Amino acid sequence: MRSITWSFSRAGSGFTMASVTEIHQLLERIERDHGVRIIHACESGSRAWGFASPDSDYDIRFIFVKDADSYLSVQEGLESIDLPLEGELDAGGWDVRKAVRLLGKSNGALVEWLHSPVIYRSEPGLRERWQEVAREVFSPRASSDHYRGLAKQMLFSKLDTDAVRAKDYLYALRAVLAAKWVADGKGIPPVLFATMVPTAPQAIQDLIPGLLEHKARTTEGERMPRIQALDEFLRDFLNASVTLDQGPRDITALDRLLRFEINRPVSILKPDDFTLERVRQPDLLLLDTVAGSHAYGTAIDGSDEDRRGVFVAPRSFLSGLDGIEQVADERNDQVYYELGHFVSLLLRNNPNALELLAMPEDCVRHSHPLFKLLDPQIFLSKLCAKTFGEYAMGQIRKARGLNKKIVNPQPEERLTMLSFCHVPEGQGSLPVLEWLSLKGLDPTRCGITGVQHAAGIFAIYHDPGTAYRGLVSPKDADALVFSSVAVKAEPIGWMHFNQDAFRAHCKAHREYWEWVSQRNEERYTTNVEHGRGYDSKNLMHTLRLLDMAGEIAREGVLRIRRPNRDQLLRIRAGEFSYEELVEKAEEQLVEVTRAFEKSSLPDHPDRDRVNRLLVEIREGF
Structure with missing residues (x-):
């Protein structure tokens, strides 16, 4: 759930819809970049307290949850996220376990996050749960010490010069009034400064409108003369001794809260939720790599950048009735396989899947450590003779198909x-x-x-x-x-x-114009210019696949970046006739078949071993 609660003090808060949109986008990016789920996000500081300046930053604070299994590790893991200032956005947050521990100490900052009047995001019922526990474990002494410490810091480091900032006076005064609220036995102090103002002596209350007006119309750094009455009030309060109760020591409520937040069920993804953007997020992504000509070393000016990857569907999704094999764009330039489907393709020695196991390092954009468990040697087998051979000859059929389309263009209007x-x-x-x-x-x-x-x-x-x-x-x-x-x-x-x-014409017309709408214009132009009447890129891939198949049979290796780049580019440029290339491919296919007959590779991958590996990766992700 995402919500925004507007709260305007007399000084104004300065929120705009544009700033709120930027904040929501920042929170989403934090989740993607760090693989966490933000369960609560709010405004802290002067904008939440009700006395922001025109140039006040947005102090965005949040609580996040990691994957449940990470809390079972002996390692602490990520406890906080602190980002550099981005324009006016100052964001930082704590892991839920750290936040619960601080709640047990009545940490003033955390308690204010839970009661902030400006909420950017909060899961249903979260604030109520945490506020209840905050009251249950509240330590008046710890809370008072927190606010008295803040006030002393302001008084002795910021308010010791002849000219001071209105901001520093207000920060010190708010801290003193919060400590006074606790000392008076009123419990957790409110976040809004205006709520605590009536507890101050009347003489101090009379000074506050002037301070607020000065801060609201000036920049953060502008200074003003010292106010003797306010100085004396702050010093007298801080010099007075106070004895407060330590509060309850039972942590049962804290343990209960932590377990609930860690194990709280999240919404189950639906098949339509698996978009390209979603599967690229860290909580799902296993591999992301540039593929195609950039990986083979055959890219030329104007070559598209194909992307391939592997993602892991959450257990909650896999346990339900739905399933998913892959996510792709309309042209299949970007394809991401779900881990289970990907492993099934590897078992069948699918060339497109196998090549992802050995991509050049300069192409890999993201690789989870668990992906390295998918060693090519586990999967390479004599099945490659069939899969690479059939795929290669399929490229010849595609090349012939283009020849038919080039030679037999269809009219724009279909015949009646x-x-x-x-x-x-x-x-x-x-x-x-x-x-x-x-x-x-x-x-x-x-x-x-x-x-x-x-x-x-x-x-x-x-x-x-x-x-x-x-x-x-x-x-x-x-x-x-x-x-x-x-x-x-x-x-x-x-x-x-x-x-x-008539039916044949309709089919040919439909397929031709679908091909026209989807064809790669740079590739089509190359084929028209060389005038050979075939798709030279398809035949380049035919010979590349047969080369790779031969290396698998003879050496047992997957070599993606091709050592014969120049020869392949000559084929792509149309320097050879269609008949020459087909004859070479057929001869090479015979050689590859013989090489696999002599190969020491297994007939097929070990299915039981692969199954155990799949379970291990799913359990470890």
Whole structure:
């Protein structure tokens, strides 16, 4: 849950919707960068107290929770997050375990976070739970010591010169009034300064509006003359001795609160929640790498940057009814596999999956330590002979497919159904619309019927006195429409509808224009310029795959960055004929097949070992 509670003192708080949006974005980035969940975030400092200056920073404070398993480790792990100042945003927070410990000491800063009038984010019921425990374990002595210490720090380090800042007076005065609130037995002091002002002597109350007005209209560094009455009030209060109760020592409530926050169930992700942005967040991401030509070493100017990765779906999701295999963009330029699906691809020696196990270091953007457990030697087997070979020959088929598209472009407008309807005429035939036009007949005034035992043949009728339905259905331009015909009516001709040719045209037209909309223009231009009539990049990948397969068979290694870059780029540039490359690929495939027959690699990966490895990674992530 995210909420913002506006609280304006007489001095004004200076919040804008733009600043709140920036704060929410900052909190989301902190979660992504540190792999934590922020359960409470608020404003602290002068903006929460009600006397901000025009140039006051936003003091954003938060409590975060890590993965539940991290609290079972002997190592302390991340206890606090402190970020450098970003413009006006000053953010910092504590881990929930540290926060609960400080709550047990009635830490003044933490208690104020829980009672801040400005909340940026807080999970349902959290403030109520923590405030209740804060009251239960409240130590008047610890709270008083905290505020008296703050006041002394201001008095003896900031208020010891002839000219002082209104800010320092207000900070010291607020701390003294908070300590007085505790000493008077009122419990936890309020965050808003205005609530405590009535507890001050009237003479001091009369000075406060002037201090607030000065701070509200000036910058933080502007100074003012000392105020003797205020100096005396602060010193007299701090010099007076006070004896307060230590408070309860039972930590049962604290333990209960900590266990609840750590084990509190979070919302279960749905399949639609797994977007590219979401799976790249640290709490899910196992691997993120640049792939494709940049990894192979065959990138040229204008080459796209493909991304591949692996993510781990949360246990809560995997325990439910839904499942997910991968997340990708429309063109499959960015593909992230869920760990279970990724491992199943590795078991089958899928080339796209295997290459992620040995990506060049300069391509890897993120790699979780657990990903290193997926050693290529665990997966490489004789299955690669089939998977790499079939994939390579598939690239040849793709290259041939492009040849067909280049040589046989489709018109922008698809041909109509009637373009495939012809009427026998003499020793040949005429398109039905042309035949009717020669006879001076309106197609919409004609009718057709099917002919028994003659599939694809239709009788054509025309009678000025009969209202026939025409040839084409008004509801579907790709369907014929039939008319009721009198028993004695005579056909004026016979029409043949080549339905198979029409369907083939529709399919070719759809596929061609889908290809046009999705094609890589730089790649297409290269293929047109070299004029070979095939997709040279597909054939480059064919030979690259066969090279890699040979290395796997003979050396047992995955070599992603190709040593023969220049040769591959010559293929991509179209320096060889289609026939030359196909012949070379077929010869190389035979050699690779023989190499695998002699290889010492296992027939297939050890499924039980891989299964144990998958469980180990899921448990450890």
